[in-house]
Amino acid sequence: MTQTSPRIDLGRTIRAMRRRADLSQRELAAKSGVPQATIARIESGRAADPRFRTLEALVAAVQGRIVLSVPTACDGVEVGGGIDAGPAGPGVVEEGGGQATCGLPAVPHDELRDAVGRRYPAHLDAWPVHEPKDWPGAWWADWYNLPPERWPLPLPEATYERDRGYRDRRRRAERVRREFSIRQVVEPGRSATSWRFVAELPDGELIGELRAHERTPHLAYGDDESVWPRDLVLDGVLVAGEHRRLGIGRGLLDALLRRMAEVRIGGVSGIAEGPGVNFLAACGFRIASRRPLAMCLDLPVRSGPGRPP
Incomplete structure (x- = not known):
């Protein structure tokens, strides 16, 4: 006994493809030649059985392709074909909930409705x-x-x-937050007391870095090394400007703290100013009044004729 392969939810699939291509219904209509009203009917489910040529034009407009295959019996269940999303991702047809859906990421806000019950634009x-x-x-x-x-x-x-620029930045931020990873860098020739952690994207792009070093207070005070507990000085936490406020700096500091716990180092200190103070405070740092103050010296600079190079 065979079972007919479930049908693809065309409305959900076209919305997902349009979102991946970042096109509004009007823009997709202009690229495909299919009227916007027809696209709206397909996406809402009112066009239950659109023409094949219509679907072909819509899929081609987003640089995808329709894959057809002869159903093959497999353990008593017929397996059919589906829509290959092309640049939008693999076109695997998955069975779920009594319907087949294309292997595209779903529109995350597809269940939201406005005051009159309409869906919000899929590409936004x-x-x-x-x-x-x-x-x-x-x-x-x-x-x-x-x-x-x-x-x-x-x-x-x-x-x-x-705004398309805002939308692109928001989506890139979501991708970076989801995909970045952190590792400790151990380089030949670098002192074992110098610590470096980096945050990277899958393609190797460096988007953040933390550096710290171990102090040796027993050298300054002349006591035995065992008298003074090991601790660290935080040299700096740097995150690329376009990737700030995504949790990267906190992730770097968490990686440092985990490593400190592994090697039984119980303290870390650092000097901060401006936004860095709020960042370290949010990560659990406190003001240590017994530590030296950060100090600076401003030299007078002559201006006008005769100023030295």
């Missing part, structure tokens, strides 16, 4: 709105801390950002 990033800071339209929220009953505008259930 939509999110729920709980307070004014969640809504880009609340330009007044940055200046006034008002109770809800005094908000000058009602908040929507959800919102999205139309």
Whole structure:
């Protein structure tokens, strides 16, 4: 006995492909020649059986392809073909929930609806709105801390950002947060008391670095080494500007603390200024008044004619 292969959810698949190609319905209509109204009907499920040529034009517009195969009996179940997403990812057809879905990442906000029950644009990033800071339209929220009953505008259930540059930066930040890894670097010729950790992307791009070194207080005070516990001085935590506020600096510091625990080093200190103070405080550092103060000397600089090179 054979079982017919479940049908692909075309609406969900086209929305996912359109999102991966970063195209609105209007832009996909212009590239494919398929009317926007037809695309809207397919995505909403109102066009239950669209023409093959229509699907072919839509898939070609996002540089994908449709894969057809003769069903083959496999353990009593027929296995068919599906849509190859091309640049959007593998086109494996997976069975689940009584329907077949293309192997594309689903639209993350596909279940959100606006006030009249419509889906938000698949190619954009939509999110729920709980307070004014969640809504880009609340330009007044940055200046006034008002109770809800005094908000000058009602908040929507959800919102999205139309600016493509913002959208691209947001998606890249999500990818970096998901994919970066941290490792300790052990280099030939480097002293064992010098520690270095790096944060990298899968392609090897360096996006963050932490350096520290072990102190030897017994050399300064002339006591036996066993009297003084081992500790570290934090030389610096650097994160590429476009990748800050993604948890990379915290991840580097956590890796340092784990390694310290492994080798039984119980303390680390550092000097910070500006935002670095807040960062270290958020990571559990405290102000150690017994430590030396950070000091600087500003030299007078002559200006005008005769200034030395």
